[in-house]
Amino acid sequence: MSPPLLQVNDLKKHFPVSKGLFGRKSEWVYAVDGVSFEIARGETLSLVGESGCGKSTVGRAILRLFDITSGQVILDGQRIDDAHPSTMRQMRRRVQVVFQDPFSSLNPRMRVRDILAEPIRNFGLAKSAEDLEVRVTALMDTVRLPREALNRRPHEFSGGQRQRIGIARALAAEPELIVCDEAVSALDVSVKAQIVNLLQDLQQKFGLALLFISHDLAIVEHMTHRVAVMYLGKIVEVAPRREIFAAPRHPYTKALLSAVPLPEPGAQRNPIILGGDVPSPINPPSGCRFHTRCPYVFDRCRTEEPQLRAAEGDQWVACHLDALPAG
């Protein structure tokens, strides 16, 4: 069996925060604290969780937008977390990103043509000026934007159209993996549907793998093959779509799913309302990080941190409760 496209082993990223008048007393934000997962070719893995759970930090670590604290990021069998800049350059072509805000992620001074041509030139993908032009127009067709729009600048487009430009730019580098960091979250309902459909079509067409970072569980269910649920810098559950949505095992996953309001008036649901707020990642709770809000907490949870272990088939859960015999 060929290795997975992307492998993340025990990834940690801690950010320093300075306290005190002259920033002397330094504390750490444990943004991502030991996360492991794999993504196969052509697969969509979704990272879900609430603000501050570290899902975007994982995405950025894979893109190597900063150096990680410890752990490994392996792309196609080759470590990229400590790769030399010259090898990193080629690796960067293979992993691209689409950001949330299409207003701040496109250079307002550049024409669409140049925005799309830049990655093609940068990675030397075009053989000639004609080839470059062919590629750029093909990209516009792929993301269903009119070719005339190539000479316009980002401010002339609506949010949905800009997100299409962002996607075209990511595709320009011919990547194998695209990190979509809340790529549809800022869009209106009808436009969101257009972009979701586009991403699904592109995945089919190019065999792309997607790391889909989102807090919108209904969209995730619609798009994904597998889901990893994060809470305070840890993965608490990872499983194929069917298992997560039909039979979530971790109490946090259950609460998260039950909290989503359904567009069905009078629907019978029993939301599990969690008390309190997410604790600070500067000083995460001892033992299981979810124990301060968990409705099923018992003594062991407060002291011992549960490890992610296989519950059933491909469903992995980090919960002491799950390790107990059923009943």
Added chain:
Amino acid sequence: MALLEVENLQTHFRTPSGINRAVDGVSFHVNEGETLAIVGESGCGKSVTSMSLMRLIPEPPGRIAGAIRFAGRDLLKLSDREMRAIRGNDISMIFQEPMTSLNPVLTVGRQIRETLMIHQGLDKQAAEAHAIEMLTLVGIPEPKRRVREYPHQLSGGMRQRVMIAVALACNPKLLIADEPTTALDVTIQAQILKLMLDLKSRVGAAIILITHDLGVVAEIAERVMVMYAGRKVEEAPVAELFRSPRHPYTQGLLGAVPRLGSSLTGTARRLAEIPGQVPDLRKPITGCVFAGRCALATDLCRQYAPGLEEKAPRHVAACHYAAKGAVAA
């Protein structure tokens, strides 16, 4: 009995490139104790409508016309002074972003006290006691300590609770909630929605809920008004609207949201797209506002704007074809 009656509301803004008809002839009412949701996408005029009700639109460049009758009085005819006595007292508002709507340099307690001292004429001690009561009511732990804290010391969910406490301090008859949970995480959203439902049954205020989230609408609204390009295109009781939407735009919106659990029931399908974009509101629109994006549009739609017609009991829609039943998705 109608607590609020809005008639032919028009809120226009003068801009260098023409007059923007952000809200163009919208009429609706809210009964006492009722929850009305106003739904639509960015730029449909839902927030401008709510700001107009509170008369928070700067004039100029804005201009509000029509009638807004609240408990029998036309708010548009009141003096600024009379309007101030109503804002925060009879009608209050909560916004999407609690960090920008709370004053960062005043304690939470002082901000709740302020409305009580101005509108209810309470003295400082009485207002303080009431502020603590309000914080308890909205479920903030340790309210005695929290009244002395500043907004930055609270989490997003807590701040929204404080906003609700400020809004409800004077027992308003109408609460306008503009995207109250949009900026919150889903587990916190569940807390706030539950709080709003609990408080509504206890305080009995009518609520106008402005949102783009159809899940939130289904959860707490009784009646729904759908807006598009500054017009009201459909209105119906919530169950009726979700069961049999009549306007093609409403049908499009409902088809564009994936349902949680769809992968399990085998109902997963490609999401419906509404092609094209919202029209430019600075240009006069002849015919139906949705015609440019509507699959059913004919020459009739492009030439004559459809009026709001009753398609079923208490269910109105502005569509030439909705009545024929041909648009059922």
